[in-house]
């Protein structure tokens with residue numbers, strides 16, 4: 001696997017994003033909703049860098065099988081109340097954009113005061129929707145990446161760096177469901 005962003009680069013990018021978020025909200029209370037499972041590491045790192053009042057909740061989405069997109073499932077049963085709140089959605093990567101678009105539609109139907117989105121990564125040349133996340137820590141080339149929360153069949157999320165999967169890594173191991 002080739003390392004695309006090491007731990008120091010990731011930390012610096014998340015730090016920059018935290019400062020941008022603080023200056024946009026100017027100390028107003030924020031409701032952060034992490035889109036699980038890919039945003040788990042970013043969510044944990046980002047909220048500890050934000051010096052402002054905030055609440056944290058999660059929803060779960062799932063669309064990938066291996067490296068190809070399947071149909072999207074959204075589970076928001078355990079989400080916090082977001083009506084009349086300033087809400088910031090957090091996701092790992094903005095690829096085609098369909099996930100964020102559908103989650104935004106669902107969230108908007110619940111009447112937040114404002115709704116913005118922040119992603120760790122934006123893949124270049126892949127977008128299929130008219131939407132750009134409000135905060136992007138890194139633009140990356142069109143390669144399948146893992147680590148720092150991103151997975152291939154739910155593996156590799158624990159890598160502390162971001163790596164490109166080589167074709168030889170793309171074979172699902174027998175222990176993987």
Ligand code: IMP
Pocket residue numbers: 038063064069091092093094095096097098099100143144145146150151152
């Ligand atoms: P989108 O709906 O195409 O924007 O895809 C967004 C979701 O697909 C992300 O939240 C990720 O979970 C997953 N995804 C897209 N590209 C990658 C990748 O390169 N590695 C791992 N997961 C990815």
Ligand code: MG
Pocket residue numbers: 037038064150151
């Ligand atoms: Mg994922």
